[in-house]
Amino acid sequence: MALTVKALILASTRYSKLRPSDIARLNNIKLINPHVTAQQKYFQKMFQHYHGGFQSRMNQIEAFQILGISGKDILNLTPEMLKARHRKMMIQNHPDRGGSPYIAMKINTAKDLLQKTFMFKK
Structure with a gap:
C-alpha cells in the first residue's frame, strides 16, 4: 500500500x-x-511563384542576373565591363570578407560563362 x-x-x-x-x-x-x-x-x-535558388547548370540569363547586368547593359557589354562587374560583385561577396564561398563560386562561374559566349568570340 x-x-x-x-x-x-x-x-x-x-x-x-x-x-x-x-x-x-x-x-x-x-x-x-x-x-x-x-x-x-x-x-x-x-x-508560390518564386522558385528561388540556382539552376542545375548556369545559363546566360542567370549569369547576367548574378553579375547585375540588365537590359541595355547586355547590348553594350564589353570584356572590360564584364571584368568591372565581376570585380564589384567579388568585392561585395568575397569569402575573406564574410561572403559566401558558394556565392563567390557562382560569380566566377557567371563570368567564365559569359566570357565564352558568342559576344566575346572573335
Whole structure:
C-alpha cells in the first residue's frame, strides 16, 4: 500500500508540472497553432511563384542576373565591363570578407560563362 501511495504522489507531482502541449504529445494529439498556420499560409501565398535558388547548370540569363547586368547593359557589354562587374560583385561577396564561398563560386562561374559566349568570340 505504501508503494502505491508513493507512486501516486510522484505521478501527480509530475502531472502537475506538465504543460498542455506535453499532455497532447503524450496522448499522440497533434496541436495546431492557428497563428503558425496563418503565417505558413501567408508565406506559401507570397512565395508560390518564386522558385528561388540556382539552376542545375548556369545559363546566360542567370549569369547576367548574378553579375547585375540588365537590359541595355547586355547590348553594350564589353570584356572590360564584364571584368568591372565581376570585380564589384567579388568585392561585395568575397569569402575573406564574410561572403559566401558558394556565392563567390557562382560569380566566377557567371563570368567564365559569359566570357565564352558568342559576344566575346572573335
